[in-house]
Amino acid sequence: MASIKDVAAEAGVSVATVSRVLNGHPSVSPDARTRVLAAVEALGYRPNAVARSLRTAQTRTLGLVISDVLNPYFTELARSVEEEARALGYSVIIGNADERPDLQDHHVTTLLDRRIDGLLVSPTDGGSPRMLDAARAGTPMVFVDRWIPGVDVPVVRSDGRAAVRDLVAHLHGLGHRRLAIIAGPAATTTGRERVDAFREALGAYGLPLPDAYIGQGDFQAGSGRRVTEGFLDLPEPPEVVFAADNLMALGALDAVRARGMRVPDDIALAAFDDIRWFVHTDPPITAIAQPTGDLGRAAVRALVDRIEGGAGESVTLPARLVVRRSCGEAASPHDPSPHDPSPSPSPVRRSTP
Amino acid sequence: MASIKDVAAEAGVSVATVSRVLNGHPSVSPDARTRVLAAVEALGYRPNAVARSLRTAQTRTLGLVISDVLNPYFTELARSVEEEARALGYSVIIGNADERPDLQDHHVTTLLDRRIDGLLVSPTDGGSPRMLDAARAGTPMVFVDRWIPGVDVPVVRSDGRAAVRDLVAHLHGLGHRRLAIIAGPAATTTGRERVDAFREALGAYGLPLPDAYIGQGDFQAGSGRRVTEGFLDLPEPPEVVFAADNLMALGALDAVRARGMRVPDDIALAAFDDIRWFVHTDPPITAIAQPTGDLGRAAVRALVDRIEGGAGESVTLPARLVVRRSCGEAASPHDPSPHDPSPSPSPVRRSTP
DNA sequence: CTGAAAGCGCTTACAG
DNA sequence: CTGAAAGCGCTTACAG
Numbered sequence: 167m168a169s170i171k172d173v174a175a176e177a178g179v180s181v182a183t184v185s186r187v188l189n190g191h192p193s194v195s196p197d198a199r200t201r202v203l204a205a206v207e208a209l210g211y212r213p214n215a216v217a218r219s220l221r222t223a224q225t226r227t228l229g230l231v232i233s234d235v236l237n238p239y240f241t242e243l244a245r246s247v248e249e250e251a252r253a254l255g256y257s258v259i260i261g262n263a264d265e266r267p268d269l270q271d272h273h274v275t276t277l278l279d280r281r282i283d284g285l286l287v288s289p290t291d292g293g294s295p296r297m298l299d300a301a302r303a304g305t306p307m308v309f310v311d312r313w314i315p316g317v318d319v320p321v322v323r324s325d326g327r328a329a330v331r332d333l334v335a336h337l338h339g340l341g342h343r344r345l346a347i348i349a350g351p352a353a354t355t356t357g358r359e360r361v362d363a364f365r366e367a368l369g370a371y372g373l374p375l376p377d378a379y380i381g382q383g384d385f386q387a388g389s390g391r392r393v394t395e396g397f398l399d400l401p402e403p404p405e406v407v408f409a410a411d412n413l414m415a416l417g418a419l420d421a422v423r424a425r426g427m428r429v430p431d432d433i434a435l436a437a438f439d440d441i442r443w444f445v446h447t448d449p450p451i452t453a454i455a456q457p458t459g460d461l462g463r464a465a466v467r468a469l470v471d472r473i474e475g476g477a478g479e480s481v482t483l484p485a486r487l488v489v490r491r492s493c494g495e496a497a498s499p500h501d502p503s504p505h506d507p508s509p510s511p512s513p514v515r516r517s518t519p
Numbered sequence: 520m521a522s523i524k525d526v527a528a529e530a531g532v533s534v535a536t537v538s539r540v541l542n543g544h545p546s547v548s549p550d551a552r553t554r555v556l557a558a559v560e561a562l563g564y565r566p567n568a569v570a571r572s573l574r575t576a577q578t579r580t581l582g583l584v585i586s587d588v589l590n591p592y593f594t595e596l597a598r599s600v601e602e603e604a605r606a607l608g609y610s611v612i613i614g615n616a617d618e619r620p621d622l623q624d625h626h627v628t629t630l631l632d633r634r635i636d637g638l639l640v641s642p643t644d645g646g647s648p649r650m651l652d653a654a655r656a657g658t659p660m661v662f663v664d665r666w667i668p669g670v671d672v673p674v675v676r677s678d679g680r681a682a683v684r685d686l687v688a689h690l691h692g693l694g695h696r697r698l699a700i701i702a703g704p705a706a707t708t709t710g711r712e713r714v715d716a717f718r719e720a721l722g723a724y725g726l727p728l729p730d731a732y733i734g735q736g737d738f739q740a741g742s743g744r745r746v747t748e749g750f751l752d753l754p755e756p757p758e759v760v761f762a763a764d765n766l767m768a769l770g771a772l773d774a775v776r777a778r779g780m781r782v783p784d785d786i787a788l789a790a791f792d793d794i795r796w797f798v799h800t801d802p803p804i805t806a807i808a809q810p811t812g813d814l815g816r817a818a819v820r821a822l823v824d825r826i827e828g829g830a831g832e833s834v835t836l837p838a839r840l841v842v843r844r845s846c847g848e849a850a851s852p853h854d855p856s857p858h859d860p861s862p863s864p865s866p867v868r869r870s871t872p
Numbered sequence: 873c874t875g876a877a878a879g880c881g882c883t884t885a886c887a888g
Numbered sequence: 889c890t891g892a893a894a895g896c897g898c899t900t901a902c903a904g
Contacts, residue, residue: 167656169881180891185883193889210652215632216578217881219569220896235598238591245588248615257629259612262601276610279568299563303520387795419799442740446772448801522897533875538899546873570897573880 168209176205188213219281228258228469229277231270231287233312233354234385235262237413239439239458240288243310246462247286254470256283265351265385267291274300284469288312291353306472310465312355320478322465323355324456324485326438327363332487333436333454334367337406340494342434346379346404348393348414357385360410360438379404383414390417398425398433406434406493412441415451434493438485450490457483521562529558541566572634581611581822582630584623584640586665586707587738588615590766592792592811593641596663599815600639607823609636618704618738620644627653637822641665644706659825663818664809665707673831675818676708677838679791680716682807685840686789687720689805690759693847695787699732699757701746701767710738713763713791732757736767743770751778751786759787759846765794768804787846803843810836 170188174181179198186194187202194202205211219225228251232240244260251258259282261273270290274297277285284306287297293314301307301317313321337345347364350357365375378400381393390409394417397404409415415437422429429435429449437444440455464481472478523541527534532551539547540555547555558564572578581604585593597613604611612635614626623643627650630638637659640650646667654660654670666674690698700717703710718728731753734746743762747770750757762768768790775782782788782802790797793808817834825831 171881181882182884182891182893183889186890189883191884195889198889212628212632214573214634214881216569216572216634217896218883220567220573220880220898221882221884223896225569235594236591238589241588241594245615245617252625257612257633259610262598264598272605275565279565280610281567281569416795416799423799442769443796443800446769446776446801447796447799448803450801524897534898535875535877535900536873539874542899544900548873551873567897570880571899573882573896574898574900576880 167214168211169214170211172209173202173205173211176209177201223281224283225281226256227280227282228256228466229261229273229280229282229285229287230258231261231263231273231277231285231289233263233265233270233288233290234413235260235264237385237411237439238441239412239456242458243288243462246459247310247466250463250466251470254466256466256470258286263290265290267294270294271296278305284308284473286310286465286469289314289354291351293317306469306478308465308469308472308478310461315355320468320472320480322461322468322481324461324483326360326454326456326485327366329454329485329487330360330363331367331370333408333452334364334371334373336452336487336489337434337436337493338371338373340434342405342493343373344379344402344404345373345375345406345408346381346397347375348381348383348390348407348409348418350383350385350410350414352382354385357410364408383410383417385411385413387413387417387420390414391421392417394418394421398422398427403433406436409435409437412437412439412444412453415453419447429492430494436493440488444488444490447492449492451492452490453488454485455488456485520567521564522567523564525562526555526558526564529562530554576634577636578634579609580633580635581609581819582614582626582633582635582638582640583611584614584616584626584630584638584642586616586618586623586641586643587766588613588617590738590764590792591794592765592809595811596641596815599812600663600819603816603819604823607819609819609823611639616643618643620647623647624649631658637661637826639663639818639822642667642707644704646670659822659831661818661822661825661831663814665709668708673821673825673833675814675821675834677809677814677836679713679807679809679838680719682838682840683713683716684720684723686761686805686807687717687724687726689840689842690787690789690846691724691726693787695758695846696726697732697755697757698726698728698759698761699734699750700728701734701736701743701760701762701771703736703738703763703767705735707738709791710763717761736763736770738764738766740766740770740773743767744774745770747771747774751775751780756786759789762788762790765790765792765797765806768806772800782845783847789846793841797841797843800845802845804845805843806841807838808841809838 170181170184174184184202187199248258263270267290271294286308288311301319307319309321349361368375383389383393407418409418436452438454440453444451468478523534523537527537537555540552601611616623620643624647639661641664654672660672662674702714721728736742736746760771762771790806793806797804821831
C-alpha cells in the first residue's frame with residue numbers, strides 16, 4: 167500500500183508538503199497542491215489512520231458498549247449513535263456485552279486500548295472496576311439509557327415514570343387489580359427504576375405490589391418465560407404482566423402460549439420498549455416507547471462536547487405509552503390515553519374479528 | 520496514560536525488556552519479568568494498540584460491512600461474527616450500510632483506512648469501485664450472505680433453493696395458484712436468487728410467475744408495503760405474497776392490515792428469513808430460516824484463514840422451511856413438510872381459536 | 873538474557 | 889511556501 171513517502175516522491179515534494187495538502191493547510195503553493203493531488207490520485211493513496219492517530223493522539227472514534235445487540239432497542243440506539251457520530255466526523259466501534267459483565271469489561275478494555283476518543287456506555291451492571299477507572303482517569307464518557315449512580319459522568323436517558331403512570335391508569339380503568347412485573351437485573355438502573363415507577367403508580371390507586379408479583383428477570387427472553395410460568399403457577403395469578411423490556415415480553419408470550427392460554431383474555435401483557443412488530447403480534451402489544459433515536463443523538467452530542475472540553479450535559483427525555491389490545495378492550499372506541507401521540511392506528515381498531 | 524517508557528523506568532529495565540515480557544517472549548529472566556509485571560500493575564499500564572498496530576502492520580481487527588443493522592437477520596449475523604472473531608483473538612468493527620451504496624462505500628473506505636486485517640462484506644449493490652479495488656489489491660476479504668459474481672473472493676452463504684421448493688409445494692398443496700413475490704434489489708444476489716428459485720419452483724408445478732406478480736422491493740419495510748398495495752390493486756390479486764426478507768414481510772402485513780384484510784383468509788403471506796417474533800404474529804408467519812449463526816462463524820473462519828495465507832474456502836449451507844399458519848391451514852394435523860426440523864410447535868396448533 | 877537503535881507512517885514546530 | 893528533523897509508542901533484528 168502506498169505511503170506518504172511514495173506520494174512525495176511521485177509529486178517531487180517533501181512528505182511535509184504532502185501532509186499539508188492532505189490536511190488542508192493553507193500555506194501550500196497551488197502548483198505543489200496540484201502535483202500532490204495528482205500523485206495521490208495516480209497511486210490511489212489513502213492516509214494510514216493508524217499512523218495519524220498515533221501522531222495526533224486522537225482517533226476520531228467513539229466506543230459504544232451496549233448491553234445486547236439482539237434487542238431491537240439497542241440496535242436502534244446504535245444506529246442513531248453511528249449516524250450522529252458520522253455527521254460529526256467520528257466513527258463508532260460497537261461492543262456488545264450480551265448482558266454479561268465480563269464481556270462488557272472485555273469491550274471496555276479493548277476500546278480503551280485502541281485509544282478511542284470517548285466512550286458511550288449502557289452499563290450491564292453496577293460498574294466494573296475498569297469502567298470506573300476509565301471514568302476517574304478522565305476518559306470522556308457518557309452513559310446512555312442505563313447509568314451508574316455516584317459516578318461523575320453525564321447520563322442521557324429517558325424517564326418512563328409518567329408513561330408507567332399512564333399505563334397503570336389504563337390497566338386500572340380496564341378493571342385490573344392484580345398487576346405483576348417482570349423486572350430487569352437489580353444491578354441496572356432501568357432494572358430498578360421500572361419496578362419503582364410501577365410500584366409508585368400502583369400506590370396511587372391503593373394497589374399493592376407483593377413480592378410474589380415481582381419476578382426477577384435479566385432482560386432476556388428466557389427469563390421472561392420462566393418468570394411468567396412462575397406467575398401462572400401462583401395460587402392467585404396476576405391479571406396483568408408488565409415486562410420491563412421487549413425481549414422478556416417475548417418470553418412471556420411464549421409461556422402463555424405454551425399453556426394454551428390467551429392474551430388478553432386469560433392474562434394481560436404490556437412491555438417497556440416498543441418495537442415495530444408489536445403492531446402485528448397476537449394481540450397487538452401495549453408498550454412504552456422511548457425516543458430512542460433522540461437519545462442516541464443526544465448522547466453523541468454530549469460525548470463529543472466532553473471530548474472537546476465541554477461539560478457534556480445530561481439529558482432526560484420522556485417516554486410515552488402506546489395503547490394496543492394486549493391489556494383488554496378500551497371502554498370507549500377512542501383512545502383513553504391522552505399521552506399517546508402515536509400515529510399508529512387507534513388501539514380499538516381490531517385487526518382480528 | 521502510562522507508556523512503555525514509564526513502565527521501563529519504574530521496573531529499571533529497557534523498553535525492549537518490557538516489550539518482551541508483555542509479548543511472552545521466552546528470553547527474559549524471571550527477575551526482570553516480575554519487576555516488569557509489578558511496574559505494569561503499579562502504573563495500571565495498558566499497551567497502546569495504535570502504536571503496536573503501526574509497528575506490526577496488523578490490527579487484529581476484522582471489518583464487517585452489513586446491509587442493514589435494523590434487520591434482525593444481520594444483527595444475529597453480526598453477533599455470531601463478533602463471537603467467533605473474539606474466540607480467534609480478533610475484534611470486529613461493524614459498518615452499517617443501510618442498503619445504501621454510498622454508505623457502504625464510506626464504511627469500506629473507513630475500515631481500509633484503519634488498516635483492518637480483513638473484510639467481511641454483504642454487498643448492498645453490484646460492487647463499488649472501492650470494494651473491487653480492495654479485493655484486487657489483495658485485502659483479505661470474504662463475502663457473507665450476498666456476494667458479487669466475477670470477483671475472486673470466497674463466499675459464505677446459504678442456499679434457499681430447496682427451502683423455496685418446499686415452500687411452493689406447501690402453497691400448492693394448500694390450493695394456492697396465484698403466487699407473487701416481493702423481490703429484493705436486482706443488484707444483490709439474494710435479490711435475484713430468491714426470485715429465480717421461486718420461479719423455478721413454480722415452474723415445476725406448471726405455474727407462471729407473471730411480471731405483475733414480481734414486485735420490486737429494496738429489503739426495507741416501506742417497499743414491502745408499497746408493493747403489497749400494488750398487488751392488492753391488481754384486477755386479479757395474488758393469493759400468496761412471498762416477501763424476500765422479513766422487513767418487507769412486515770410492510771406487507773402493514774398493507775394488508777390497512778385494508779382491513781386478513782392473513783391468511785384474504786391473502787397468504789410467507790417470508791424469507793425467520794425471526795423469533797414470527798411465532799407470535801397474527802397469524803404466525805411461515806418463513807424460510809437461514810443457519811445464521813453458522814454462516815457468521817464460517818465466514819470468520821474463512822476470513823482468518825485468508826489472513827493467515829490460506830485459500831479461505833467458500834461455504835454454502837442449506838436454509839429450511841418453517842411452516843406456520845400464514846398460508847392457510849395444513850390438510851393434516853401433522854406438519855406436511857419433511858424439511859422442517861424446527862423444534863417450534865406444530866404449525867397446525869392454533870394460538871387463536 | 874539485555875539494551876541501543878532503527879523504523880512503522882504520519883504531523884508539526886522550526887528555520888529558512 | 890518548503891523541507892529536514894523530531895517524535896508519537898511500540899517491536900524486533902543486531903550485538904554483546
